[in-house]
Amino acid sequence: MKKVNICVSVQNVSKSYGIHSVLQDIHLDILEGEIFGLLGPSGAGKTTLVKELAGLDTPTEGANYLFGQKMPNLNLVQRIGYMAQSDALYTELSAKENLRFFSELYGLKGRKQVERIEEVAEIVQLSNHLSKVVSNYSGGMKRRLSLAIALLHEPELLILDEPTVGIDPLLRKNIWRAFQSLKERGKTLIVTTHVMDEADKCDRLGLLRNGKLIAVGTPGELKRQTGTKTIEEAFLYFGGEQS
Amino acid sequence: MRVTAMVKRILKQLIRDKRTIGLLIFAPILVLTMLYFVFNGEDYVPRIGLVDAPESFVEQLDDRKATLSLFEEEGDAEAKIAEKELDAYIKFVGGQPELILEGSDPTVTGATMEWVQEAFQPRQPENAPQLKVDTMFGSDDMGQFDYFGPVLLGFFVFFFVFLIAGVSFLRERTTGTLERLLATPLRKWEIVVGYVIGFGIFTMIQSTIIASYAVYVLGMVMEGAFFHVLLVILLLAFTALSLGILLSTFAHNELQMMQFIPIIVVPQIFFSGLFNLDTIAEWLSWISYVTPLYYAADALRDIMVRGYGFTEIYINLLVLLGFTLFFMMMNILVLRKFRTM
Numbered sequence A: 001m002k003k004v005n006i007c008v009s010v011q012n013v014s015k016s017y018g019i020h021s022v023l024q025d026i027h028l029d030i031l032e033g034e035i036f037g038l039l040g041p042s043g044a045g046k047t048t049l050v051k052e053l054a055g056l057d058t059p060t061e062g063a064n065y066l067f068g069q070k071m072p073n074l075n076l077v078q079r080i081g082y083m084a085q086s087d088a089l090y091t092e093l094s095a096k097e098n099l100r101f102f103s104e105l106y107g108l109k110g111r112k113q114v115e116r117i118e119e120v121a122e123i124v125q126l127s128n129h130l131s132k133v134v135s136n137y138s139g140g141m142k143r144r145l146s147l148a149i150a151l152l153h154e155p156e157l158l159i160l161d162e163p164t165v166g167i168d169p170l171l172r173k174n175i176w177r178a179f180q181s182l183k184e185r186g187k188t189l190i191v192t193t194h195v196m197d198e199a200d201k202c203d204r205l206g207l208l209r210n211g212k213l214i215a216v217g218t219p220g221e222l223k224r225q226t227g228t229k230t231i232e233e234a235f236l237y238f239g240g241e242q243s
Numbered sequence B: 001m002r003v004t005a006m007v008k009r010i011l012k013q014l015i016r017d018k019r020t021i022g023l024l025i026f027a028p029i030l031v032l033t034m035l036y037f038v039f040n041g042e043d044y045v046p047r048i049g050l051v052d053a054p055e056s057f058v059e060q061l062d063d064r065k066a067t068l069s070l071f072e073e074e075g076d077a078e079a080k081i082a083e084k085e086l087d088a089y090i091k092f093v094g095g096q097p098e099l100i101l102e103g104s105d106p107t108v109t110g111a112t113m114e115w116v117q118e119a120f121q122p123r124q125p126e127n128a129p130q131l132k133v134d135t136m137f138g139s140d141d142m143g144q145f146d147y148f149g150p151v152l153l154g155f156f157v158f159f160f161v162f163l164i165a166g167v168s169f170l171r172e173r174t175t176g177t178l179e180r181l182l183a184t185p186l187r188k189w190e191i192v193v194g195y196v197i198g199f200g201i202f203t204m205i206q207s208t209i210i211a212s213y214a215v216y217v218l219g220m221v222m223e224g225a226f227f228h229v230l231l232v233i234l235l236l237a238f239t240a241l242s243l244g245i246l247l248s249t250f251a252h253n254e255l256q257m258m259q260f261i262p263i264i265v266v267p268q269i270f271f272s273g274l275f276n277l278d279t280i281a282e283w284l285s286w287i288s289y290v291t292p293l294y295y296a297a298d299a300l301r302d303i304m305v306r307g308y309g310f311t312e313i314y315i316n317l318l319v320l321l322g323f324t325l326f327f328m329m330m331n332i333l334v335l336r337k338f339r340t341m
């Protein structure tokens, strides 16, 4: 078997806001070329963790390493594609103008820029709506545009915070297919979700609950360990064990 | 490259927002026009009653600058004042004139007093020496509007740029796009500089229109170079927008941004020379020296009224530049709150 490298390493990370503890002693390695799902109910601390990985926040204790280097580090940002939980788009501008703006920030110019914009629009199936002003977009379309922006500069690592919220089932399926093809091209994906049926599509899962990482493993492993048939049941099992 | 992207985006967003553009350009024009009519209106013509006045006295009165009416009884004149149809009346007690004023409006009282004092002035002999009047700066027919104009011009630019830049940056923060920007290779200084240049370009256009209107349509005095006026306004706009952006970090929503207007913007008018600074209480006068508008208004007045050039205004320009750089540094420091790298 070929040796796999560690892409992201979360080492003893804790985070608290004042007395409120949000992450507690998280220890986690994410491998290169896998789709890692961070699963947990709302308020579990998923966003807090992925923001730290994207360099937007710092842990109170411990440290995060990306590509073997400690975050936050501005030099690593170019290698990361980040999609925030809430759509951060310029609603006065058209989708194309948003894409153009962000591609310029990542240093894409000329022909390359035009090509990339076409490609990512194709992936999220917005090619026919690029000239629309974003304020006229539906929630699902905005989500897809945010995803397209994260993909623009062909990052090695994608950090996607609830990428499929508000997207209808058919499109959601297509988007997961796109994730698979990105993975096949050697990209690493971290996807947070609170939807259990998406969990089965990940290579490995981290179950997060109340700021604690209660289990890590492939969906199959987790189900086997708990003797359950679904991830949902496995989650409940681990959750029960903890409390 | 990345700064250019920021600048282009900011300008595009501004252009899309037709209503805000309208506000930025037409609101100052509207207010300046109104002030022009208020300040340059006709002189007030006082309405004065004469109670039981000797005929020889009435004959020699100049009735061009006042509306005169005669009364037999003092009571009638009093009643007219009460009905607001008369501003004052003069009665004669044992041959001595006595003036009774309505007295509630300082402008009316002033106009009345002026007329009365002129009326009772002893006649100048025919060949008395005439006092020749000359002004070093401006002219003796320079109106209030010309004196206040430069300050108001500066104030409008400061006010609107402060507000619009502040609100734009606030939105950037509340909609999450600021955080999104910080997840890109964009550097903090590039964000701040992008804002300064983007709004700077827009302000240049805005102030050229407003200043041209004030000078060429309303006829505001313009002794110096128009280019120097624009230079001062541009630097003032830089100050306003870097301060606006900085303060927006301390606001949670648009309403809280508005709350800075009475605290930060309005007091500047009082200390910027709209009112004579020598009459401000000693212990308060230092405030002038920390208000950007003071330096801009001083320079604008030097250019527009006194016709001064670059050598006389460069210190003011440097101070404005200093304010801008200081606020920009603070902005970059404050952005550390969102991203430490």
Ligand SMILES: Nc1ncnc2c1ncn2[C@@H]1O[C@H](COP(=O)(O)OP(=O)(O)O)[C@@H](O)[C@H]1O
Pocket (backbone or CB within 6 Å): A017, A020, A022, A040, A041, A042, A043, A044, A045, A046, A047, A048, A049
């Ligand atoms: N800036 C903050 N200040 C205080 N508490 C916060 C802050 N950000 C997040 N939290 C808290 O951290 C917890 C986890 O939030 P979050 O990471 O957004 O969860 P998730 O993404 O899993 O829904 C929540 O209880 C939330 O209230």
Ligand SMILES: [Mg+2]
Pocket (backbone or CB within 6 Å): A043, A046, A047, A048, A085, A161
């Ligand atoms: Mg979240």
